[in-house]
Amino acid sequence: MTTVLIIVAVVLVAALAFGLLRLQGRRPGGRGLQRRFGPEYDRTVARHDGDTKAAEHELAERVKLHGSLSERPLRPEAREAYTRRWAEVQERFLDSPRDAVVEADALLAQLARDRGFPDGDNFQEQTDALSVHHAAQVDGYRRVHTAVRGQGGTEEMRKALIESRALFDVLLADAPDKPARTDRHEAKGSAAA
Template sequence: MNSVLLVLIVVTVALVLIALLIYSAAKRRGSDALREHYGPEYDHALQHSNGKPEAESKLLARSKRREELDIQPLDAEARERYSAAWTAAKADFVDDPDRAIAKADELVKEVMHERGYPIDGFEQQAADVSVGHPDVVSQYRS
C-alpha cells in the first residue's frame, strides 16, 4: 500500500472520529439544556416514554407548540380578581375541601383560558404550561 493512500485513510478515519465526537457533544449539550430547563418534568417525560430520544422529542415538540400559542399576561384587574377568588378558595378548604379543590381547579382553567392556553385536558394543559413553568407543573401533578 502506498503512503499517500495510507495517509488518506488515516485522515478520513480521524475526520469521521472528530465528527462523531462533535455530534456526541452537541447531543449531550442539547440533553443537558432540556434537563436544566424542564427540571422534574424532564424526568417525568423519561418515565412516560420509550427512552431518552422519545422523551426529548416530546419535550421539543412541547416547546414548539408553546411558541405557536399567543400567551398573554393578565391585566391588573384580572390578576386582582383571580387573586381574590384564589384566596376565597383557600379559605373554603377548611370547611369543605372537596368544593374548594373543585373551585381551585376551575379557577386554574379560567386563568389559563384567559391567558390564551388551550384547554385540551389535563395532560395537554400540563405539557403546555411545563414549557414556561416546569416547577409549577410538577406541583400541579401531585
C-alpha cells in the first residue's frame, strides 16, 4: 500500500511540474515571447542593451496592439501583379541596384498594407505589426529599408534584397507563414538567384 501511495505521489508531482512548465510557455512574457518572436526577440533585447524586461514589455505591447490583426487575402490578379513586379525588381538590380532596392522597399510596404498591416508611411509601426505575425521574415524588410537610406554597398543591397524575399513570399501566400509558389527561375543571375 505504501508503494502505491509513493507511486501516485510521484506521478502527481510529475504531472504538476509538467503542467507548470506548459503554463510558463504560454505566458505573454519570457519563453512564450522568445518562442513567438525568435530572432526578433534577440534583436529587441539587444536594442534594449540586454534588458530583457524592457524588451519583453515592448514585445508584449506589440502583441496587444497587433496580435488580433487578420491578414486580408489577395485577389489572384493582385498576387500575379505583385509577382510580376518583384521579378522586375530583381531584373532591375543588375543595372541599378539602388533603384531596385528602393522599389523593393516600396513594394513590401504596399503588399503589407494590402494584406491588412498598418500603412508603410510609418515604417516602425508597420514592422512592429509584421513582427508579431512574421517575426522570422521581418528583418529582411528592415535591411532593405536601411539600404534605401544609403547604408551599405552593392553587396549589402543584394543580401538585403535576398533576405526580404522571405517576407514577400509569406505575405504573398494565402495562409500566414506558408510561402507562395513563385517562379524563382525568372530572375536567373539576379539578386534572388
